[in-house]
Amino acid sequence: MQYLEMKKGRVEIIPMIDIMLFLLIFFIMITVHMIPSQGLPTRLPGSSSAQEITKPKVILTLHADGSLEFKDKSISLRDLETQLRHGDPSATQVTIAADKGADIQALVKVMDACRNAGVTAIGLAAKPVS
Structure with missing residues (x-):
């Protein structure tokens, strides 16, 4: 009688770690490219005294x-006032990013709507000019 010697199977872990690392990097890169940028779709006016502020x-x-x-x-001025009144208006910080081609009167109306809602901290967004 002859007995066959059976070898135990081995799971090679080093190639498996390499593959997992490759997949991790692949999914990180894909995820980064899928996140849209949060830029403002307006042409902001320039200012030589523009300062970085905390996130509004x-x-x-x-x-x-x-x-x-x-x-x-899109929102109307009346709906904007209603939205701003829901929280604590005195603690709300509003930043208005107005296109440089926007009418000054429209900007004043937006600021008035914020003031009517009780907001006291209103800022204007601008890009720094060297």
């Missing part, structure tokens, strides 16, 4: 045609 709680975008955006949706 509310960003309003005023377009050149006078339309207003809040949280990526």
Whole structure:
């Protein structure tokens, strides 16, 4: 009688680690490219005294045609006041990113709507000019 010697199978872990690392890097790179940039779709005016501020709680975008955006949706001034009143308006910091072609009167109306809602901290977004 002859007995066959059976070898135990081995799981090679080093190639498996290499593959897992490659997959991890691949998915990280794909995820980074899938996240959209959060830039403002307006041409901001330039300012020589522009300063970096902490991340504002509310960003309003005023377009050149006078339309207003809040949280990526068009909004009227009346609806804006209602939205701003829901939280604590005195603690809310609003930054208005107005297109440099926007009408000054439209900007003043947006600022008035913020003031009517009780907001006391209103800033204007600008890009720094060297």
